[in-house]
Amino acid sequence: MFDAIDKKLLKAVADLEGIPKGAYNIRKNGKLLGREISANIIIETNEAGTGIVVRINPGTLNESVHIPVIVSQAGLHDVVYNTFIIGAGSDVTIVAGCGIHCGGSKSQGHEGIHEFQVEKGARVKYVEKHVAMGEGKGKRALNPTTKVFLAEDAYAEMELSQLGGVDQAERVNMVELSAGSSLLITERVMTDGTQTAVSRNEIILAGDNSRANMISRSVIRGDSRQDFYATMDARAKCFGHIECDAILMGNGSNETVPSLKAKHPDAELTHEASIGKIADEQLMKLMSLGLTYDEAVNRIIQGFLK
Amino acid sequence: MLEIKDIVFSVPDLDAPEKGAQKTIIDGVSYTFEQGKFYAITGPNGSGKTTLAKLIMGIYDVTSGSIFLERKDITQLGITERARAGIAYSFQHPARFKGTTFRDLLSIAAGTEDEDKLAKIVARVGICSLDFLDKPVDSRLSGGEIKKVELATTIARNPRVAIYDEPDTGIDLWTIDPMVRLLKREQETQGTTTIVVSHNRAFLSAADTLLLIKGGRIAYAGDLDGAAELLKDLSACGYGDICEGESDVRCHR
Numbered sequence: 001m002f003d004a005i006d007k008k009l010l011k012a013v014a015d016l017e018g019i020p021k022g023a024y025n026i027r028k029n030g031k032l033l034g035r036e037i038s039a040n041i042i043i044e045t046n047e048a049g050t051g052i053v054v055r056i057n058p059g060t061l062n063e064s065v066h067i068p069v070i071v072s073q074a075g076l077h078d079v080v081y082n083t084f085i086i087g088a089g090s091d092v093t094i095v096a097g098c099g100i101h102c103g104g105s106k107s108q109g110h111e112g113i114h115e116f117q118v119e120k121g122a123r124v125k126y127v128e129k130h131v132a133m134g135e136g137k138g139k140r141a142l143n144p145t146t147k148v149f150l151a152e153d154a155y156a157e158m159e160l161s162q163l164g165g166v167d168q169a170e171r172v173n174m175v176e177l178s179a180g181s182s183l184l185i186t187e188r189v190m191t192d193g194t195q196t197a198v199s200r201n202e203i204i205l206a207g208d209n210s211r212a213n214m215i216s217r218s219v220i221r222g223d224s225r226q227d228f229y230a231t232m233d234a235r236a237k238c239f240g241h242i243e244c245d246a247i248l249m250g251n252g253s254n255e256t257v258p259s260l261k262a263k264h265p266d267a268e269l270t271h272e273a274s275i276g277k278i279a280d281e282q283l284m285k286l287m288s289l290g291l292t293y294d295e296a297v298n299r300i301i302q303g304f305l306k
Numbered sequence: 307m308l309e310i311k312d313i314v315f316s317v318p319d320l321d322a323p324e325k326g327a328q329k330t331i332i333d334g335v336s337y338t339f340e341q342g343k344f345y346a347i348t349g350p351n352g353s354g355k356t357t358l359a360k361l362i363m364g365i366y367d368v369t370s371g372s373i374f375l376e377r378k379d380i381t382q383l384g385i386t387e388r389a390r391a392g393i394a395y396s397f398q399h400p401a402r403f404k405g406t407t408f409r410d411l412l413s414i415a416a417g418t419e420d421e422d423k424l425a426k427i428v429a430r431v432g433i434c435s436l437d438f439l440d441k442p443v444d445s446r447l448s449g450g451e452i453k454k455v456e457l458a459t460t461i462a463r464n465p466r467v468a469i470y471d472e473p474d475t476g477i478d479l480w481t482i483d484p485m486v487r488l489l490k491r492e493q494e495t496q497g498t499t500t501i502v503v504s505h506n507r508a509f510l511s512a513a514d515t516l517l518l519i520k521g522g523r524i525a526y527a528g529d530l531d532g533a534a535e536l537l538k539d540l541s542a543c544g545y546g547d548i549c550e551g552e553s554d555v556r557c558h559r
Binding site: 217245279281282284285291292300303304305306 | 363365384385386389390394395397399400401403404405406407410411414415417459463
């Protein structure tokens with residue numbers, strides 16, 4: 001079912017050595033490559049035929065769904081609309097991710113538009129890795145859009161990463177939180193060469209006692225550019241925090257714009273942001289433990305993006 | 307064992323009216339540290355104590371003079387090579403890292419990721435607990451906690467020469483004595499040549515030899531009793547003659 005390139009991409013984006021355990025949906029070059037459902041997790045193609053609907057039955061505990069996407073066909077721009085309905089009281093992990101293998105000179109890309117409805121008291125962990133590889137010169141583009149609606153007391157953790165090979169990325173994350181719900185987003189992006197990545201985040205704290213924490217770590221190598229925008233829009237008694245740090249290496253550039261909007265007197269919003277090179281004191285500490293300069297740089301970046 | 311010879315360290319004097327003026331921080335210091343002995347370096351603020359320690363580690367390059375470790379000239383070696391030659395350094399204000407844990411630092415220091423070996427080091431250091439291992443060494447650690455991490459990573463190197471720059475900064479009173487005992491124990495069991503930069507009497511009393519630095523020179527080398535008179539004005543500020551009060555605190559206190 002998988003060729004060597006597929007296997008390499010699946011390993012990179014979903015840590016899969018073969019067919020995953022539990023429910024899965026594997027999409028390759030815009031077509032379904034394989035699907036498996038479980039007693040509690042139903043996956044169907046949507047009515048328009050443009051993506052899938054994943055339904056997690058209420059009360060489903062400790063199950064996972066893998067939905068990796070592979071794009072290896074030259075010139076293909078794959079667009080997919082996926083909907084996830086996470087049933088009340090369930091606790092699941094969804095592993096998504098897209099791997100592009102570019103072998104030619106034509107550009108290739110994937111746009112995953114994901115919508116999550118996390119029902120009352122449900123918990124979901126969403127892991128998304130984006131990777132591009134291949135010896136081709138074509139541009140590799142990944143433009144994901146993720147919309148999340150958290151019902152009362154629901155919890156979502158989103159682990160988003162793009163650690164190499166993607167030439168152009170425009171990410172949009174939109175989250176709306178109801179009363180008592182909480183959100184943790186960690187985003188890690190590394191760019192190099194002339195790559196560009198933009199991340200736009202709009203988090204609406206609509207319900208009382210909702211909590212949101214957004215952590216972004218960027219490493220900008222070569223002449224690449226990364227921009228990060230995040231807005232916490234507080235409309236109730238809530239807590240929101242944005243932490244965004246960017247390390248500049250080489251001649252890259254970065255724009256970081258955290259924005260806090262309190263529209264309720266009991267809103268509590270904070271942010272911390274930094275842009276800069278690796279601190280000398282960090283390098284000196286690791287070198288005084290016997291690492292060379294380059295080894296020290298690598299260890300610091302590894303930890304930062306971990 | 308560690309010999310410093312006619313060391314001079316000057317930096318551009320940005321406050322001087324004429325361009326290109328130099329300020330001498332270390333002014334021709336020579337000294338031989340003996341194998342397995344405990345040294346305390348003390349002196350007023352701004353006297354050059356930390357600079358001297360950093361020159362030995364290679365964090366600053368000497369303007370002139372030489373440094374020998376076990377008769378080998380290490381003057382031209384960088385931090386990494388000096389670390390590999392057996393010198394370890396505990397910073398007064400340790401670096402904080404986002405995402406790097408105590409375990410990461412300790413593994414680099416000890417050259418192993420083996421859980422048992424790391425646990426043994428933590429036990430040997432004694433002052434920080436095992437559940438510290440997976441804590442990130444970031445801004446959430448208190449001043450005292452990060453100093454304990456710093457101390458542990460220095461000891462984990464099993465150094466021939468261990469330099470501790472003000473190890474008691476941020477440490478609570480109750481931990482200072484155990485810390486002194488720890489450094490003494492390392493000195494005695496591992497034969498570590500130990501150099502502590504400190505104002506704290508607990509470290510000064512523990513030392514075999516006290517070096518009093520004043521104005522970039524060694525003003526005294528010997529035992530604590532002999533230094534009693536000189537130490538009396540240690541509490542006095544070394545910036546007295548240029549101090550302009552609260553509005554211009556040149557000593558950065």
